[in-house]
Amino acid sequence: MMIIRTLATGSTGNCYMIDDGQTRLLIELGVQFKKIQRALNYETSKVAAALISHSHKDHCKGVQGALDASVDVYMSETTEREIGIQHNRIRRYENKKQFRVGTFTILPFDVQHDVENHGFLIQSDNGIKLLFATDTYYVKYRFTGLTHLMIECNYSRKILDENVESGRIPEFLANRIIGSHFSLENLLEFLKANDLSRVQEIHLLHLSDTNSNEEEFKRAVQATTGKLVYVP
Template sequence: KCDWQSVDGCLITHEHGDHSKYANELLKTTSIDVFTSKGTQETLKLPSYRVRCLEPLKQKQIGNWSIIPFPTEHDASEPFGYLIQSNKSNEKLLFATDTYYIRYKFNGITHLMIECNYALDILNENVKNGRIGAFLKNRILKSHFSLENVKAFIKANDFSQLQEVWLIHLSDSNSDAERFKKEIKAITGTPVYIAN
């Protein structure tokens, strides 16, 4: 059970149902404000009351947290990833899901929660065996982060202060949790966890 009194706010990345389904219910049943992009708010038709629209790359204080939303690449109105820093410590969380590319560089990240949806070799094998059609493959390639792109992203940034990695949004049919965990741990040297 969630202690809603301890929650400072709810961040929504984009309008797709698996990321925003309970936004209206949250607004109706709690006193928590929702934070998202203007494009996401408009697409979801969320009320202006208690929905705070964030501007890309502009810092916002939410309770004990400093938030910087950054644009991501996905088939959605105005999707965001979030850089979240605690005002009480030097901990910084980078949260990014449902994107196939992140164009920004980051440093000082201590916690990484990042989509690792599929591996290209597994996806290609599923197409070859007829489990997935070409249309779905193309959508996946243009909307989700692959193991290969996650590894490239980690290598392109300074993650010298990284303490742990959480891999999120793994595909049921195009991923291999243990392999992903092992390969990311080999790059980062930190504990790697798989979010269910």
């Protein structure tokens, strides 16, 4: 069993909840914590911890609120320094070193962005193996035995190029997107390169408001993988 809920996604803020029936985790705190509390029906005491991938505000805006609500928040030393918050509830993780939270074993791994950023391989004692990766243009690692994916599909190169040509997106912004976010094309190549034999669900995250097409992306990933695909 794995419950996955998207509380917020996109450039305005990101926050996700996963629950294996025994341990509840938040991944990203990119909106005000009061909004997260409302979305969880104020059952904050059931949250074992929160994971932060990197220091951009749409992923860490609610950190202070979570800490003040006595939630342990895991982040790298670099992210802690960049956010600039000190608190006894902050827990540091290290790249490619596993740690435990309740029934979850969590392995952070480096991904490619414009600041230090991490994905997470999260394994539950009940056999679930979930991959989370966002705000990266490429994932260099390969995985086996995955059961769930929560992964960015921010834009397609075709839509982005059309927006640049029409003047909707300036070229410098397009270049930043290409160098920091996962395109549909790169995601499809990543999926083809990994073992998806046990995958039950794929959740596409962080779609761009202007450079994506939800139905097109969903169809493309379903056609490539043959798996259930959700777009929050």
